[in-house]
Amino acid sequence: MQSEKQSGSLTRQILQSISEASLVPFLAILTAVIVGGIVILFVGGDPILAYRGLLQGSFGSTKALSETAIWATPYIFAGLAVALAFKGGLFNIGAEGQLAVGAVVSALIGYALPEWLGFDVPAIIHLPLVVVFGVIMGGVWAGIVGxxxxxxxxxxxIxxxxxxxxxxxxxxxxxxxxxxxxxxxxxxxRTPLIADSARIPPIFEGLRVHWGFVLALLTAFFIWWLLTKTTLGFQIRTVGLNPDAAKYAGINVKRIVILTMALSGMLAGLAGVIEVSGLNYRHELGFSIGYGYDAIAIALLGKSHPLGVVLAAILFAAMRNGATRMQFLTQMPVDLISMLQAFILLFxxxxxxIRYIYRIKSKGERVVLTRGWGG
Amino acid sequence: MDWKRFGFIALVVIVLFSAVVMIGQVKQPPLLIVTSMLATTIAVATPLTLGALSGVYCERAGVVNIGIEGMMLSSAFFGWLGSIYMFHIFKMSAGLSIALGVFFAILTGLLMALLHAVLSITFKVDQIIGGTVINILAVGLTGFLNRQLFFGKESVFGGSVPSSPGVLPTIHIPLTEIVGPICGASASCLENLTAINRVFDQKPIAMGAVLLVFFSHFLLFNTRWGLRTRAVGEHPKAADTVGISVTKMRYANVLIGGMFAGLAGAYFTIESVPSFEPLLTNGRGFISLAAMIFGNWTPIGAWAAALVFGASQAMLINMQIFRDVIPPQWAFLQESYIVGLTPYILTMFILTGIIGRTTPPAADGVPYEK
Structure with missing residues (x-):
């Protein structure tokens, strides 16, 4: 894209490159919405009413916005986890498990640490411990695979x-x-409730949205910085693009593979930690069902770019959050959203x-996401 | 399949069987335990065998298929849905409904495979991503329709799960009747023979799966079709230059693979239990892939590997039967969550290649560019 001769200003170039990058995802979402609408019609529902409910439920009020942000928080972390692995040429389908073990460990530290020590631990020590142990657990879980x-x-x-x-x-x-x-x-x-000192406080009085959302945005920025501005990020991307070339350039490919996987697992673990520490205040079996697959869809939709991941995560969060309102208005089951997301991912x-339907010319660049069994 | 791998499989199976025999022998004679466990092993290995065969067809032709899980799940759902639809709405007889259910399951597998073929062969989408799309689509589609059809008040079934026409019957192989006379008057001999007979009394899909293993082996390694399939999977350019259509061969094999996955799906809801629950395949599709890899992309090898997983599942089932006689020092065997880890850990262990490295077809996962 940089090689194209542009007469316009820098901002115009940036805007153009963003619009080019987001054209296909946008059309993919549009097509999925149309196909989803046909399915709703087919099962006897009203698609317009359903989609209006979806929008109202996700962005219609301050409370709706707060709830969307709550849904988006674990999606951003888990989406970044998958995206980071993609950058390193690895396909992490295990965000689900990494998230679960992270959540279990943070819940354990959250409720049991005061019991073990016999006194109340101040939040300034307790909360970081909860986060760190959960994150490490997620990292170890994925690091084994790496x-x-x-x-x-x-x-x-596999x-x-x-x-x-x-x-x-x-x-x-x-x-x-x-x-x-x-x-x-x-x-x-489910586990007992975690101690007050292990909880992430809400941002605003009366709304559930908590500082974990801000942490998610900061983490997205950090991952962008890591991937584009650091040696480690360069090494990860090089291994991802061509492990053989990376090897001959003197990069320790084995080390990078393990590190990428561990970092990815840490991000997924963080998603679990934040759900326990910021929202549920305990770990309950089955709360995370489906996060792993959603994370893949989010990473693909966001083209593995941290900013794209944040936007895709907010979109998916809005759909999940708005689904309740949609169900209230049209009696369409919440599971419709899973199907809609599958269509988005498909396109x-x-x-x-999409390029074929809308006659968009490909630039001829093909991003290698995964490699066959050989690795 | 080399001897090292075969030995490993035999070893694991023997260990799993002896563990159950050791615990259960206070309750039942060893022969009875072994034969009933063998029967369970063959039965529960069925979806894994068929799934692995599905993978063998796809990958021998050069298309990686990690969507087998999703194909199985959707076939299980639509096969079951088809059978109760025929039974309740079209008022067909139970037998015919069940048979049509199997047909719908295979058809669903075929259609899902068609999607995978279009994505990976025509549109040259990354094949692992394409497979993931199928997995996610299957979860969404079956979850949505399951809720909408059986819990939605306006649906044809009136908001409840209707009774199912039942499951496929067990076919009796008259081994006891034929070999019986040599026992003469010995009652224990006849008893043992009846026990052994139970291994062979299987349901149609389980029996079909075993026959299909050998059929597939013959097809892949002894026919022109098989040679062509392997050619497009190993060296598509060379196949193309001698006039074999790479696209056609790949399409055909992916579709055959889809039908196998569809039959595997039918096992869950039409042969095993007459009900559907979301996510019921529970990773079986992925375990079949591991079986395929461990079997070095050969039908018989994949079957042997599938039997190992079947045995570990059979052990889990039998441990529940002998729950009350587990000695206290082996108490962890009572925990189904812990014993249930066996197939997953086994899969990871096998994939390390300690038991011998495997080689995928050379062009596996690579879209063909003319």
């Missing part, structure tokens, strides 16, 4: 999925056993279809 990839060639796609199931089984085991909330009224698999991933 190490298997680097040293044995075990493919990360291994991250296996780690998802291992995480799911292990958390079920813990949440039904030693970590179960022992209060007499509780019958479900974004297969941008060739």
């Amino acid at each position: 190490a298997l990839k680097a040293y044995t060639g075990g493919h990360e796609v 291994n991250t999925i296996m780690m998802n199931y291992i995480a799911l089984n292990t958390t079920s085991f813990l949440l039904n056993g030693v970590m179960k909330d022992r209060s007499p009224t509780n019958v479900i698999a 974004v991933a297969a941008d060739a279809i």
